[in-house]
Amino acid sequence: xxxxxxxxxIGSAAGGGFPQWNCNYRLSRAARAGQEGxxxxxxxxxxxxxxxxxxxxxxxxxxxxxxxxxxxxxxxxADAPLRSTPIRAVVLxxxxxxxxxxxxxxxxxxxxxxxxxxxxxxxxEANPIFNVLDRAIVPRRTLPLGxxxxxxxxxxxxxxxxxxxxxxxxxxxxxLEDASRPDADYGSEAGDTIAVRISNGNGGGSAFYVPGCARxxxxxxxxLDGAACLLFDGTVYTDDEMxxxxxxxxxxxxxxxxxxxxxxxxxxxxxxxxxxxxxFVHINNTNPVLDERSREHAAVRAAGWEIAHDGMExxx
Numbered sequence: 622x623x624x625x626x627x628x629x630x631i632g633s634a635a636g637g638g639f640p641q642w643n644c645n646y647r648l649s650r651a652a653r654a655g656q657e658g659x660x661x662x663x664x665x666x667x668x669x670x671x672x673x674x675x676x677x678x679x680x681x682x683x684x685x686x687x688x689x690x691x692x693x694x695x696x697x698x699a700d701a702p703l704r705s706t707p708i709r710a711v712v713l714x715x716x717x718x719x720x721x722x723x724x725x726x727x728x729x730x731x732x733x734x735x736x737x738x739x740x741x742x743x744x745x746e747a748n749p750i751f752n753v754l755d756r757a758i759v760p761r762r763t764l765p766l767g768x769x770x771x772x773x774x775x776x777x778x779x780x781x782x783x784x785x786x787x788x789x790x791x792x793x794x795x796x797l798e799d800a801s802r803p804d805a806d807y808g809s810e811a812g813d814t815i816a817v818r819i820s821n822g823n824g825g826g827s828a829f830y831v832p833g834c835a836r837x838x839x840x841x842x843x844x845l846d847g848a849a850c851l852l853f854d855g856t857v858y859t860d861d862e863m864x865x866x867x868x869x870x871x872x873x874x875x876x877x878x879x880x881x882x883x884x885x886x887x888x889x890x891x892x893x894x895x896x897x898x899x900x901f902v903h904i905n906n907t908n909p910v911l912d913e914r915s916r917e918h919a920a921v922r923a924a925g926w927e928i929a930h931d932g933m934e935x936x937x
Contacts, residue, residue, distance in 0.1 A: 626671045626782075626821040626937045628828055628850070631678075631688040631695070633929035634662035635856050635878075635905040636719035638684060644906050646868055651912065658913035662931050663688055664719045665832050665903045667852065668695060668708075671781045671821035677772050678711045679817065679830055681723030691932065706731050709774035712764065712784060713737035715814045715833055716744040728753040732775035736764045738786065740813050766815065771822070785818040787844065790836040790877075814877065818844070826937040828852065832903040835877045837890040848896045849937055852929070855901025858882050858908050858917050866907045878903075881910070881921060888924045902929040 632638075639662040640649030651659040664682035676695055682688065689695045689708075697705045710733055713720055721744075727733065735754070737745070742761055745751045760775055769785040816834065820827035826849025834841075834854045845851060856878035863869035873880045880886045881901065891899065901921065904910065909917040910928050921928060 626669065626819075626823075626825050626828075627673065628819070628852075628935040628937065629668045629692060629694070630666075630852070630900075630902060630929045630933040630935075631668050631692050631931060632663040632666035632680075632682045632684055633902055633904060633931050633933065634664055635903045636664060636717060637906060638662060638664045639904070639906045639911060641906045644868065646866055646907055648909070648911050649906050659911060660930055662904065662911075663691075666720075666723070667830055667832075667902075668692065669782055669819055669828075670694070671823065671825075674698075674707055675709045675774070675780045676707050677780055677782045678708055679819075680714055680720040680832065681711050681727060682719055683722040683726075685723030686726050688931075704729065704731065706733065708733055709778075709780045710734040710736060710772045710782075712772065712817065713741050714817065714830070716741045717833070720832075721745070724751060724754060727759075730755060730758055732758050734773060734775045735759060735761045736772060736784070737761070738766060738813075738815050739763050764815070769818075769820075781821050781823070783820045783822045786815045787818075789814055789816045789831060789834045789841060790838065816841075818848075826850065826897065828935070828937055830902075833877060834879055834887075835874060836879060837887060842891075842894055845891065845896060846894050850898045850900070850935055851891075851896045852900050852902045853887060853891075854878055854903050855881055855887075855908065855910070855928070856903055856905045858910055860886075862905070862907050868907055881908075881926075882917070888921065888926065892924070898927065898935065899925060900927045900929050900933075900935070904929065 640652040663684035666682045667679040670676045816831040828850040857873040860873045860880040909915045
């Protein structure tokens, strides 16, 4: 029997959300003003379930409390104990602040499991603030790079969600960079950034979640060929977007993110790859596709891509 797997995009923006708290760029102003076609978004996160009761989060954003408040499926059930959650586990794809800070909001002695690569677990280990998550209640488990594993809850029970993780070109977290080496290349292919293939083991389609990716190589193209669904890094539309808009000095590549457009962008790189649904996630507050009336938004849609929004649901 094929059981449908549900994916809910509970956060579709890049770090800082949209509008970012201190951003006065035109898109953030439009979002604050409630302009039609410019929707607010929280920071990057995905929730997955195959039974509607047990949920696995992929990344815990600083907005996780708000995201739970906006997602009834992630709230305690009416007949549940006084302290409870349907969130059984959190899978981390890197150690960026916008992907791990939400763990601190999940600290109320509620059993759930944390899965991450050895590199990311080492970051948690090195920062004692994460000890607010009592390991006797919230176990930390190493996600092997390669091979499929079932995600289990804190007590070792099945969630029926399976994950295959693999390294993608990325970079170390910003706060781990060495400020004395401003010109250094902080690119990484050692597990600082991973992607995951998510399935429920019941014969349905699988989804690839790749919220951070600096480059599409032949290995990634081969993996994605034939995928039912791809949720892919859509941080910037053009590589020099933050420089041109005047809000920053870094290119998308320097931040570890591939641009959507251009001859070397993700749309072009994946144009010939067989993929069912292709959705951009992790969208920065400078990206013009956030305005549904923009030519960039139209160009992305014409190329067969969707633009993620908070609350977007995909069934596989």
